[in-house]
Structures are given as structure tokens and as C-alpha cells.
Amino acid sequence: MDRRSFIKSSLFGAALTAGVGSTMSSAQPAAGAKNPAVLRLSSQEWLIPGRSLKEKVEKLIKWGGAGIELGPGLNPKDVLAAIEGTPIKVSAICAADGPYIVDDKDQQRKAVENAKRILDRAGEVGSTGVIMVPAFNGAGGNKQLKNPEARKLLIDLLREMGEHAVKAKCRMLLEPLNRGEAWYLRQLADAASICRDVNSPGIGMMGDFYHMHVEETSDMGAFISAGQYLHHVHLASRSRARTMPHQDNSDYRDGFRGLKYIGYQDFMSLECGCRGDRDVETPKTFAYLKQQWEEATI
Amino acid sequence: MDRRSFIKSSLFGAALTAGVGSTMSSAQPAAGAKNPAVLRLSSQEWLIPGRSLKEKVEKLIKWGGAGIELGPGLNPKDVLAAIEGTPIKVSAICAADGPYIVDDKDQQRKAVENAKRILDRAGEVGSTGVIMVPAFNGAGGNKQLKNPEARKLLIDLLREMGEHAVKAKCRMLLEPLNRGEAWYLRQLADAASICRDVNSPGIGMMGDFYHMHVEETSDMGAFISAGQYLHHVHLASRSRARTMPHQDNSDYRDGFRGLKYIGYQDFMSLECGCRGDRDVETPKTFAYLKQQWEEATI
Numbered sequence: 001m002d003r004r005s006f007i008k009s010s011l012f013g014a015a016l017t018a019g020v021g022s023t024m025s026s027a028q029p030a031a032g033a034k035n036p037a038v039l040r041l042s043s044q045e046w047l048i049p050g051r052s053l054k055e056k057v058e059k060l061i062k063w064g065g066a067g068i069e070l071g072p073g074l075n076p077k078d079v080l081a082a083i084e085g086t087p088i089k090v091s092a093i094c095a096a097d098g099p100y101i102v103d104d105k106d107q108q109r110k111a112v113e114n115a116k117r118i119l120d121r122a123g124e125v126g127s128t129g130v131i132m133v134p135a136f137n138g139a140g141g142n143k144q145l146k147n148p149e150a151r152k153l154l155i156d157l158l159r160e161m162g163e164h165a166v167k168a169k170c171r172m173l174l175e176p177l178n179r180g181e182a183w184y185l186r187q188l189a190d191a192a193s194i195c196r197d198v199n200s201p202g203i204g205m206m207g208d209f210y211h212m213h214v215e216e217t218s219d220m221g222a223f224i225s226a227g228q229y230l231h232h233v234h235l236a237s238r239s240r241a242r243t244m245p246h247q248d249n250s251d252y253r254d255g256f257r258g259l260k261y262i263g264y265q266d267f268m269s270l271e272c273g274c275r276g277d278r279d280v281e282t283p284k285t286f287a288y289l290k291q292q293w294e295e296a297t298i
Numbered sequence: 299m300d301r302r303s304f305i306k307s308s309l310f311g312a313a314l315t316a317g318v319g320s321t322m323s324s325a326q327p328a329a330g331a332k333n334p335a336v337l338r339l340s341s342q343e344w345l346i347p348g349r350s351l352k353e354k355v356e357k358l359i360k361w362g363g364a365g366i367e368l369g370p371g372l373n374p375k376d377v378l379a380a381i382e383g384t385p386i387k388v389s390a391i392c393a394a395d396g397p398y399i400v401d402d403k404d405q406q407r408k409a410v411e412n413a414k415r416i417l418d419r420a421g422e423v424g425s426t427g428v429i430m431v432p433a434f435n436g437a438g439g440n441k442q443l444k445n446p447e448a449r450k451l452l453i454d455l456l457r458e459m460g461e462h463a464v465k466a467k468c469r470m471l472l473e474p475l476n477r478g479e480a481w482y483l484r485q486l487a488d489a490a491s492i493c494r495d496v497n498s499p500g501i502g503m504m505g506d507f508y509h510m511h512v513e514e515t516s517d518m519g520a521f522i523s524a525g526q527y528l529h530h531v532h533l534a535s536r537s538r539a540r541t542m543p544h545q546d547n548s549d550y551r552d553g554f555r556g557l558k559y560i561g562y563q564d565f566m567s568l569e570c571g572c573r574g575d576r577d578v579e580t581p582k583t584f585a586y587l588k589q590q591w592e593e594a595t596i
Contacts, residue, residue: 192515217493
């Protein structure tokens, strides 16, 4: 996503909010999206076999991919050189740092300042956003915050990060995880309500089909609730194996219906293990996902 | 709801779960419902002017209502006498007792045993369910539980209440409230995931359009997430006034789309203030809601 499309996307989000019929429901997303959703497949960079980023980008193009997800230590010059003149964009930066919502103020500052540095690099390469987890299990130790105070603190920190993100032409993306991995933020509707309360174009969220299988009762409902705040999706199979989507015939169609309903425009990126050779399995899984996308009718 | 339709409704819920395409997604509700949703309007009994329950029931019939919501102190014989031979059913019992999720075991027992007594009366009159709030703000005092432990405790207590509810041919209905009223359970998706984890036909949930306006980013997404677990809805205007739905032109159509999508079969009941005479305003608000229901197209 380049800077122009970032601004367009922010304006589109604002238009969605403004277009609601009721004067009472200014925070409600509109019913259905104006622009049809697009399937833009991506993979985390370290899951693509290859000796260089350029070689990985070339494989992605061959497989029909549209995006590449990078780690937080990226070198913007190298990344731009590898994707220049290709159809591949940086889908997201996966930076599960933090924890953010802890009692320890020094740790809060450390996490926020680190996020700002990653946002700068992410903005330079036109990434959709920088993924963050507010707190994994264990974070905060026996001083773990209660939910209402954790939420208040998170919103304060996100306001600061959101301001920085806007300047960097990027976004922070909240990632809900399942209860086995994080004590806070399990559901997409909860992440969306945080985004709404922060109210910054520099703050968005994502969904991960693997975690959603544990925590959501409806993938479609979850994505509709995520609505205009959703700017990234992680793909993995939905069994405990967390392998390639096609390798255990996981069903994504209910979620894809939700993505189609909201007119999703951003990327879906592989974050999963693989049984066998990724050079063989990745194109198979892309084909499987395209098939599921076609079958997802509202 | 009579006993036969309760059983039918439970079987319908089971069929929804079983009908999912993916072997991985056994807990996902199916895409769309088989039976079209119905609009069955109800009012809390104390909001209908009248000298007797019989007189209130007659007014409801005149206004096109289908259900009446009662308080926890109901006398089953009197209620059955008032609705016998009429099209009016008991939509729900509004019993916001508890708190349930507190550190104090005596209070836990007190709340659960009280709920069981109400379930018995509710079952006798064929109520859809008994409404419960796990904990209001302030409940638990400075020993307030953290969310993960509160959830675990709630699920244990709901399993016990669910078993009793099934015997009583009734249900407990979790009610999410906005953050200004309760420190736990703000969103419908969260309540639905609790119902799923409890996995009892004696445990369901509800949504309240007033609270949803504060806590949900999408009414439609929230109701789709609630899915098969949703068995009651509260109606009020969506401004702070919490008045009659038509009195501030609140918009229910996005939520009604969600209810239509899931094939909602239960009641929507007024729980709100009123500007002016309820005898004049209630039929106006029923007409307004019917109009909104017609306008809600998926």
C-alpha cells in the first residue's frame, strides 16, 4: 500500500462512518461496502524458501501472491529494492513486541518507543501496518491489570502511537489471540471497539483465522464487527497443527463472506507451519484459498 | 414459548451446529438460517398501563404485541390465567440478580440458588428464559476478579444453572451491558463464546440495542456472532435518554439485518422510558419498529 492509497483508504473509512442513516448511530459501519472486496494473498517472508528477498518476491509473483509480510528488523532500502517494479507490496510488519498493558511504566515506554521506531521503517516501505499484541499470557506477572484498567491504559498508549503512525503514514494493528496465548483481547469485536474509542486513522486491527476458530462463534460476524478497522488477516489451518490452509481442509468461507460484506481491501497473509516442501505446498494453498473465496457467497 | 417449541428450538440449534461444511469448524453457526426470522414484539409488564395483568395482556394484543416480559416475583398461576387462550406468550423473566462472579462463595451460592427458583417459575409459564447479569459495576468490591478467572467461574456456575434450566424447560440468558453499568461482559460475541463453551441448551444470551450502541461497532456483526445462542432482545432508543424507539428516530435496521440473517425466532421486548402517555406511544413505537423491520434488507 503506497501513501496515496493509505490516504484514500483513510478517507474511505471516514466515508463509511459518515454514510450511516441514523443520526444516533454515528459509530456504526454502513450496511455492506461500496467497493467489492479483493483477495490479495501474502506470505510471511521467512516462510518462503529463497536465498534473497528478491528471490522470494519472484516466487510470490509466480504463485499469484500480492503481498509480503516482514519482520520488525527490516532494512527499508533493501526491501524497496526487492519489490521495486513488481506488483508485490509490503502487507504488514509482524512485530509482536510489548507487552504494552503492564503496571510497569518503564516497560510501557519501552514498548511504545520501540513501536514508533518500527512504524517509521514500516511507513518507508508502504506497509499496511505494524502488528502488535497488547499482552501475552504471563505479561504483568502477579501485577496483571484488570480488564477495565488495561483497556483504559491501552487506549491512552494507542492514542500516542496512532499520532506517530499517522505521521509515519502507517498504522498499528491490534491482533486478538486465543486465550492460550494472551490474557487480554481474544475477539475481533473487542479490538474493533478499542479502535473506535481511540478514533485515529493510525490505529487498526487484524484477525487470524486460527485464533478466531478458538474464540469466535462466527467468523462472518467477527469480520463484520471489525468492519472499517480491519486492515490485515493471518491465514493458517484451523486445527491445532496450524499448518497450511489446504492441508487439513479448513473452511474459510464463512469468514470470507464477512470480508466480502465489508469490502475488505487489504492483505491475507500466511502465518503457519507446513507439511512438506513449501515450494510445492504454497501454490497449492493459494489455489485452495482462491477456490474458497469464489465459493463464499453472501 | 411452550415446552414443545422449546425442544424444537433446541433441536434447531443443534441442527445449525451440525450443518456446517467444515469438519474443523464444528462450533461455527451455519451461513444464514433455514427459517426466516419473525418479528415478535413484547413489552415489560410494568411499562404497560393497566390495573391487572389481564388488562395489560389485552392492550398488548390490541397493539399487535406477541410477548410480555415479567419480573422475577411472578406467580405462575396468575400469569397462566392472564395469558390463557390469548396469542401472548411470556417473552422473558427480567431478573437482574446476582452478582455471580465474585470471590465470595456464599454469594455465588445465593445467586445460583435464587436463579434456580426463578427458573422453576419461568419454566412453568413457558418463558424463553431468565435474564442474568454476571456482575454489575461495584460487584466484588476491591476483590473484583480478573477476566480470565471470572470467565472460568462463570462457566462453572452456568453449567450448574444450565442443568437446572433444562429440567425446568427454560434457559438462563446472559445479558451484556455497557461499561458504565457492568465491569464484565460488554459484547454479544463474548456472551456467545461463553454459551458455546458452556455447551448447554439451558444457557443462552440476549442483546440490548441501547447497550449495543455503546459497545458494538456493528449491530449486524454482533447478532450474527450471537447466532443460535440469541434468545431475547431488549428494545430502547439509542440515545442516553433510553426512551421509546420512535421518540428519537433510533436506527435498528443494521441489527435487524443481523436478526434476519440468523433467522431469529424469539422476542424483542421494550425496556425503556417514555415521553408522554404509554397508551399512545407504545402502539406508535410498535409501528415504527415494524417499519424498520421491513426496511432491513440483507
